[in-house]
Amino acid sequence: MKTQPAQLPQLLKKGLAPVYLVSGDEPLLVQECCDQIRKAARAADFHDRLTFHADNNLDWNSVADEFGAMSLFAEKRRIEIHLPTGKLGNGRNVLERVLQDPPEDIILLLISTRLDAAETRRKWYKDLQNKGVHIPVWPIDANKFQGWLQQRATNQGLQLTRGALSMLSERLEGNLLAASQELDRLSLLTNGGTIDEETIEQAVQDSSRFNGFELVTELLAGQASHAGKIIGVLQQEGENPLGLLSVLSRDLNLILELKASSGTGEAPAAFLKKRGVFQPQRVRAIEQANRRLNRSQLHSAIELCSTIDRAAKGFDDRSPWHHLRDLSTLLAARS
Incomplete structure (x- = not known):
């Protein structure tokens, strides 16, 4: 079934589904929905948690093995899979097998950006709607x-x-x-x-003389040198990069949408105004990035954002600030 975020608390009170899909481009609302599901799962004794990130390095066979294995000491488990591109790719067959007969001792939580439209027409998604719950999260107008x-x-x-x-x-x-x-x-x-x-x-x-908003603007403007200085200050001050990362990911996806709208004849400024972008400095940075970067570079930057996210959560040997410096170099390039 499909439900709205506002209906999720009442739905969880009625009992847990074997699988949940939370998708959308608003990190805060996605996170809050996931936290509600996690809290309900813990209350039902699903304490053990495994987390996977569905990037190019994920071995889906290892995911399948977890579903087929008996949990240690017969504890109930939560398996979370992050889908940074909104696509399952090689994981479709695994999910189809899991959804045919979901194990009673596992709750699966899929966490995705806005779900790719093609995925909603595939068998795994139809099976998920029959066996579980999809919570699509839409931006606030x-x-x-x-x-x-x-x-x-x-x-x-x-x-x-x-x-x-x-x-x-x-x-x-x-x-x-x-x-x-x-x-x-x-x-x-x-x-x-x-x-x-x-x-x-x-x-x-x-507040600090440097902040995440200023860093995002400098990254989009291609000012790698100044961006590097801000990264250094934020790292020294112990800032959490996840907040600025959500802003940057949102703007990179917005630039891709801006490129896609170029054939309609709509002026970039008019497009951005409709999307709630009014601050002149941010408008200029987005327009500069739109002119300077091609689609391939933008997709690479979004993939690198996923790497930074993983590093910030402890799933990478290098620090998120290291990858942010790589991102600043990438965004400073020209197509």
């Missing part, structure tokens, strides 16, 4: 972002003045992950008090 931000703040016990809400909405440009992090920070600074424009200005002044 630009004209609904301010309302989402207000509701998010209210849920955290924060009171935003009208001016503060407007300022935050303009500054965050629809980035949900950044919005969540900013509200968390404001909550700590204000201790639950009312947040006005002056509070936000002070919070900005107190």
Whole structure:
């Protein structure tokens, strides 16, 4: 079956399905749906977890072996498979076999970017809808972002003045992950008090002189030298690269969409405005990257983002900052 994120909590109360697919390009909402499923699974004694990343190096036979093996001490297990491209590739046959008779001691969680349209026509996906649950996560419309931000703040016990809400909405440009992090920070600074424009200005002044947003802009603009300096500062300050990575991945996919729209005759600025991109510096960086990079380079950059994600989660021998420097070199190239 297919359900919406808002319906997931009630669905989980009714019982667990053997397989879940959470897909979408909003990292925060995808993560929150996955966390709800993990929490429900742990409550049902599915404590042991195995994680796979479906990149070019994944041996799907090892995944099949895990489904066929008896778990140690007969413990229930969760198997999570990340699909960074929205495609299963060589894993389709494995999933088809698993979904024919899902094991009772395993819950499978597939975590994907927006699912490739071709995959929804394949047998494994139809089997998944019969045996499990698909939760597609869609971006918040630009004209609904301010309302989402207000509701998010209210849920955290924060009171935003009208001016503060407007300022935050303009500054965050629809980035949900950044919005969540900013509200968390404001909550700590204000201790639950009312947040006005002056509070936000002070919070900005107190923030680091370099931040993830500036790094993303410099990467897209091809400024490898300056990007390298920012990477060094963020690494020294112990920043988590996952936040900026979600912003960068979103913009790289946006550039691919911009290229695809070029045949329609729509001006890039008009296209970006429809997608909620208004900040002039970000508009210029995206347009520069669109002119400078070809589709192959953009796909390579998205694959490298997947490598950085894995490194940040401890699945790579090298640090995510090492791969970010490689990414800055790639994005500085010309097609």
